[in-house]
Amino acid sequence: MKKLILPLMIAALSVPAMAELPQSAVLQYSGSFGKLRLPATMTFTRSGGSYKIVSNIKVPLYSIRFESGGSISGNTLQPSYYKDVRGGKLYAQAKFGGGKITYGKAGKQKTEADSGSTMDLFTLAWQLAANDAKLPAGTRITNGKKIYRVGSLNSAGSAQYKIGGTATTVNRYRVTRGDDTVSYAFAPEFNNIPAQISYTDDGKTYNLRLTSVKINGQSVPSK
Template sequence: MTRFRLLLIALFLSLLLHLALLGSDLLPAISQPPESTPKLEKIDVKMQALQLETQDKPAPGSAGVSLRPSAAAKTKPAKTKKDSSGKPRRKPQASQPTEQAAKPESSAPTAETAAARASSEPAAENLHPRQAAEASAPAAQPASAPRAEAAHEANAGFIHPDNALRKFPAAAKIRYQGYWNGAMVGFGDLDWQQGNGGYRLDIAVNPFIGPKLRYLAQGAIDKSGLRPDSLQAFRGSDLKESARFDYGAGLLRYGSHAEQQQPLKSGAQDVFSLAFQLALKGGALGHAPIQITTAKKIYEYPMAPAGAFDYDTGAGKMRVVVFRAEGDGDVSEFWLAPDFANLPVRILRADKDKRIELKAIRIEVNGKRQWELPPQPTIRNKNAH
């Protein structure tokens, strides 16, 4: 009995000592970082509604490049015709200053370089304003070199795709790191497919511990946007909840067996299709509340841009527009990247009990990898994706 009492006293003293250390600054910070809401800035990057991608982009792009040299080549026979007409070389000289002004620093004034430059100029429309200033200042105003250097410095460290993404993709895959209350708990994969008037959005969450979660959203799509038909939520291989948009009956059915129902309102979305509706429409969904279902519940709140932010991925920044909705103690956020076809590079769902985040680490569009976060130095190198 004496030994038992001594053991209890030792355990009690050890507990007091650990509590004292945790309450002091003697122990280093462990695990999850403090939760913080970024200070959003005024929106200075324009989101645009995108046309649906109906075929592979490289084919029309390569055709456009090949047509440029042939057009340039036609101007050379025009010179000989003008020489014989009595007005020597005035018109050829008038058609060349724009090319020569753009080429003084080029290695050779060939038609190929002119075509490559002409095909790359429209890409500036979808760039961050800082990069657009950097790209346009040297060509349009050669005398403003200091301004171009300042723009280059301001744009340093920002991530952009190799080529501008001007249409909403037929296919996209995004890999995320998943966080629960600030601690990384696994990975998530988003697979987007659209074509022939329909879409399929498949999201799989693979935690390090626990069953796999999967969400499958399907519906119709056209130039007016997404029209969801169903959302299914799986835990492991079991269907937990589902939502069905019954347009014929005018009902939104939801719940564990879709046994609950509410009147279906115009513009209703499931929580995952909503991100792609925002992306396709350039964020222009109006200020009226939107009926949104998670398959388990139904919410109604407006989804409007809250501001812009330089999202630090850990290996470069992306300029994003943050859409936030709050209601009934819940918060939903979609961080859309205009440079990457308005795709969601970060998704947040939070309530009074939990905070779930998905942060992109890889983006593929139409089968081509557009960006990937290099492996980061961590204790277990969990980002060795």
């Protein structure tokens, strides 16, 4: 029995610890939209078995709001909807349920089978945060307008980002989405909160880099 217990203990210690998702998080980003530098805010909240993510980006002449929500069980997020709202009007959305996904621009939606795991970029960010950057099998990404096949998630090394005025180590990753690349970075010191999301949509590149964060109402790093 002793010979069996020791290998099991070693195996358990070798498994990466999963990050616990917060009850709430308010993340402030310095965002770029083309050549412009713009503020952006993402809020993550969960209550019981549900979650909601809202990201707001202010671009010239109007604002963009990305919203997604769904159920959460352990470290798995299962979206039920995603919305892209521009200037207060629905631009595109995706709805999940019954093994199907309905998606497209407002007034031009279609439905198809939802095989595997389809997520928006922001839900995927928190899914990766909670699972040590492990990509679920069969993952696809939607921006509300289209659905993209996803390639492998590859490490892009680590870097130092200034978060809350303190230099913090982040781990960076890249994942292919159709013909382009999405970049993520996570801060392991703060339960892998998304420290960067960078992607291209409609010919515009969005690069959101975390500058400050409140987790469960407390600023981090604590001062």
